[in-house]
Amino acid sequence: MAGVSWLHPSSSLTQTLLSTLCRRFTLPVVLRRFSPPPSTGRLFSSTNLDRHSLTPVKAMAKIGFSVKEDEVASPTDFQFEAPLKIVEYPDQLLRAKNKRISSFDDNLKKLVDEMFDVMYKTDGIGLSAPQVGINVQLMVFNPVGERGEGEEIVLINPRVTKYSKKQTLFNEGCLSFPGINADVVRPESVKIDARDINGARFGFSLSGLPARVFQHEFDHLQGILFFERMTEEVVESIRAQLQALEKKYEEKTGSQSPERIETRKRKKVASGFGKS
Template structure:
């Protein structure tokens, strides 16, 4: 798969989105965490008004706040600079706690996450990917510092997702230089589909703790779904069919060997014994 996506986007300035509003800015994207097929998008990021960006289907029951423990001050401690955690580090599979303290430390963590995201050519990043197991993600669909909208979602939940599905190809900063189709299977449709919902409605909190609801579609929705999977301990190869997985099996095994050489410990998981994980909570299974 090619490791660039030709999305013609433009933007004149950067906006750190506390309550995301208005329309998704556009610019040329390259070398990022989510890879897509060539296409032109006019995505919307709308606050509290589902009429502006219709989401067509009621989601199955999303996860409850009771499903996640509350983080402590220690859980949010970090030493900059942050580094990307790579597969098969067990941090990527740990349960991620809800954030209940909205202070300067959280704002510093968000700033550091954006910093490492841009330095590694990403457009989205979740807290467990930098070794912090809390319910936090950041993204900027433009992927360039100083351009676009920087979106911060704390304790996000999926409220709705669309019936319409879109095809795409994904990569992940925790799986360097590995790109493949994310697959979905249902009992009703036995064949595999390389797709995710086109749009999602999300309930979340901002870095000050204020609750809000936003609708995301097209590329921002894809980035959110990828990072939301990370917050559930789900990695993108969990969604792949065995046939697709076979195409990257050697690369995954190399990452497992790299982990063993670096830590002196056996790999906590092996692709050769992998069993398909359940889909992310709140999405079709």
């Protein structure tokens, strides 16, 4: 893909990204173009994070995620046909285990290019690999949502090492839930450990809009869907839309929906990342 900028914390573009966001976004929809929440004015920043210094494994355990060693992806896990298509709820590919990436080759770069392509074509600003039917730990996003503008961010095998106690409420949407938008509470800032497109490991902090987009995509890598972050009252407000997606799935596949919102049991998910 022409013009791809593999993100690194030292990039000079990070100093102007959020000011660009403030000029461009008008719709209140996360993962589509929207007005960003208050931020420090920088993509990467020193934030008011939880001050406990933890390794990625201990931090993940603290906030409720599994810390078992992830299965490593094989070459067959990366097989795909272009153009990629968005996987919609309630397809169980959104719930499947996502494997750790250990091979940083041209096939991975091709997948990243194709993910950015479908993200832009569907008017998104973030996308995880399971959302295109590939169950590996990979996400891409560009908070500006325009090819050739802002930063194209690629995170592989990401882990959360810290998160802010301060939380914010915002109206989110998701490419896997077309037409559905609802309020979600999430930490305002997070500190992340990840690998880049070449396999180099690095850590950094995100706040404001980039932090929210990251958390939404990170949930996808954990098999968590955004309505599980909503209060029961908010879920009730979108229940009919979720049921419509379930019916659409049944009509398209000829199979029974693998999950139904009316029989959903309230379950605890990653307590440090918002209320379930």
